[in-house]
Structure formats: C-alpha cells, structure tokens
Amino acid sequence: MDERAAEISGSLEYSDGDMKTPRVPRVSTFSIVARDPASGDFGIAVASKFLAVGAVVPGARANVGAVATQSYANLRFVPQGLDLLAAGASPQSVLETFRRTDPDLHTRQFGLVDALGEALTFTGGGCHDWAGGLTGDGVAVQGNLLAGEGVVSDMLRAYQEGEAASFPRRLLAALKAGDGAGGDRRGRQSAALLVVGAGKGYGGTSDVAVDLRVDDHGDPVTELARLMGVHELLFTRPTSTRALTSEDISWLQGVLRTHGLRGGEPSGEWDEETQAGLRTLYGAENLEERFVEGPHVDAEAWAYFRSRY
Template sequence: MTFSIVACDPSTGSWGVATASRYLAVGSMVPAAEGGVGAIATQARTNAAFRSLGLDALRAGRTADEVLTRLLDADPGRAARQLGIVDSTGSTATWTGSECGGYAGGYAGEGYVVHGNLLTGPEVVTAMQEAWTKSNPDDPLAHRLLAALTAGDAAGGDRRGRQSAAILVARKGSDYILGTDVEIDLRADDHIRPIAELGRLLTLRYQEV
C-alpha cells in the first residue's frame, strides 16, 4: 500500500526517504534517517520498530545487508514486510516478503533503493528508478527524492489511490530542527493530492533559507 525511495548524497552528507501511500500519515510510520549513518523505509505490514533498531545497527557500523538480515531473522512476520536500507557508505539492501499484497517489488542500486507494494504494477518501481538516475546530482537530495516519488505516482502508484506522502532528509550538522540533524521533515498526512502538496511545502521550506 506504499511506495518509497531511500537514498543518500555522500557529497553533502545527506540521507533521506520519500514515501507515499493510500494510508493516513505514512510519514509517521515508514521513514527513518540519520546524517552520516543511513536511512530506512519499512512498509507493507509495517514493523515500525525496524526504524530505531535499524538505525542503531547502522550507527554501530553494520552494513545494509547485515542490518537487513539482523532485522528479518528476529521477525516472525518478515514474510509480510518490505524494507529498504542505505548505509553510511551508500551500500544498499532491499526485501519484499512473499506475503506482501498486490504487485510488490523493489530495486537496490548504488546509493538508493526504490520499492513498493499494492502497486498498479512494476512500472511504478521502474519509473522511480529512472527518475532518480536521471535527476541532477547537484540538486538537493529532497528535490531528487520528490522527483522519484512524483514519477512513481504518475506511473500508477498505490493501486488503491492517494492519501498521504512524506519526505525526511537528515544531514550531519544541519540543526534546522534544533538539537537534531534533520534538514527536511515534511508531511501531507491526509490530502487529495499529497505529493503535489509535499512539493508546495518543500518550496516553502527552501524559501526560508
């Protein structure tokens, strides 16, 4: 019921997640990121504990593959999970359990993961991948994440429709939100066009700096 991109920009030290779903407040459940550490998207029958557990393991220096194995081995519900991870070096891992509904799948490339479940078809993942790889690496990570999310939505997105979307970007030393490394934390929790609303909010955010 969700499609997401997890990615990093090592040149700026930014890690982030963009996600959309026909589900209320997807941003409260799916994304996690820490500057210089990594980023995670946990979805399908979401295990929200993967966010803190995964970041702890990444912070301890484990690779994306090691974190994926560690989380899934301890989870009896892993067949219904979908998980994407990018670690501090840009290495990636993705998992789509056999019990994820509808079309469900993902792709892990260099420095990014795109995945989704209950999608209209594989073209959603393909469109997100192409949008990411064709995006300008000099653009802010949040804009590149939004471009991928927009492409996935245009290709069909969540087969049930639209409701919410979110972008989370963390960069070490950002301190935009005092005492944290969070640079962008924007959500459209219940909106008829959540990704477009996310774009509007992102424009406002960059007008502040």
C-alpha cells in the same frame, strides 16, 4: 558484523507474545531511500493510500543511514536498523538479523542505505501484488500494492537522472514519477519527505534538514512539492542579491508606512528607518534566513514581498 552490532542483534529476539500474525493495517506504499554522495545526507520520500504515512515509514540518522519500513510495517525496524548500522553492521547483516528476530518477515517490506552508500531493498513473499523493489548506487526504491513494476522503475530512473537538482528535489522527483506511473493502486492520501545531515537542522541545533508531511490530501505528492517550495523560501540562504532601485525603495517605504514601520512620505532614498522596517518585515514573514543589509535584497524574498503586499 562487528562485536557491538552482534550484541545489538542478540538483543532483538522477540518475546513469545510478539510471535503472532501482524494485526496492524498494512502500509501499502511506495518509497525511496537514498544517500546523497555529494553531501552525505540521507533522505526518504514516501507516499501511500494510508493516513499520515510519514509517521510510520521513514527514519534516518545523520552519518549512519536511513530506513523505510512498510507493508505490514514493523516499526521496530527503524530504530533497530539504525542502531545496527551505527554499530558497523552491513545492510545484508541487518536483513539477516530481521530474518532471525521477526517471525512475520514474510509480510514486511523495507529499504535501507548505509553511510557507505550500500543499499538494500527487501520484499517478503506475503506482501500484496504488485510488490518489489530496485536498488542503485546509494539508493533503494520499493513498493507494494502498486499499479505495477513501472512505479519503482520510473522512480529509480527519475532519481538517477536528476543529479542537477538538490537532494530533496531529486527525492521528490522520484516520488512524482512513481505517482505518475500509478503509485498505490488503491489511490492517494498521504506523503512525506525526510532529509537529515549533521548540523543541518534549524539554527544548526539538530540534524533534521527537512521533515515535511502531508497527512490527508487528495493529491499529496503535489502538495508535498508545494510545501518543499515554502521550505526552500523560508530556510535557504540567498546565493545572490540585487540592488534596490529608487522606485523599489519608494514602494517598500509605502508598505512600511502602512504597517506602522516607518513614518513620513516615501523618499526613494535608503535610510536607517527603512532598514529597520525591512528587517522587521523579514521577521514577520519568517524570512530571517534571507535577510541582507540594504539597499540590497534577496531576489526571492523580494518577489515574495511584492506578491504578499
């Protein structure tokens, strides 16, 4: 631990009033914390029989690391852990700081990963069975009050076998595998996905690339995957385009005319009025990221327009 990390560590001592048995509800849950080796992005996916688990468990900072805190969750662990990692502390040093400063560490569970991809998972002896975790290269999975050890082992396997998918989709695949293995043995209620990367937020003005939450749902992991699909549609730039046929243009001109965005009968020929109307249509559907100059179109946006109109 470097000098700055030691200084932060020394400031985390609890006051006497904090040294008491936790009174907060336990966040019995399963989560995955990971660093994408290709991009350096950090991500957390989590699910639980607990209201709005995404407001409690995950935290991440671009170029620094990610932390998930659960069981009788100590919410200080997220900002403290990230500050320590930013100051040069290793994951093991973060654990030792928590061990020294949290008298109720035996009730806690957390996972973290740093900027080098070093991962750590911790499960206190006071966590409710089944409780435990596993680590791999750049990834930690953990859970408590689970259906069994298969929840975390299936999560780790799904993540490690999903290298062909995007990083958010790998995290979702792990969460789905844990859910399929039984997940939280009390049932289902909420799920969340958080991914950060430098400058990858909306308009390049933040580091939050994905922040999706399902707070109260009968099948939260499935719903989270649906939301990820919407996110990909709205915020992913097209990788390829195709030319619109005369029939495509006629259909589009009919839609634009119906919505007051173009006058006259459909001609099947591309013109400036059709271009302007299509740009407005993209904006109305929050698809600006997918707009391309006509008479070409992003295939996914076009499929959406055909189903929508």
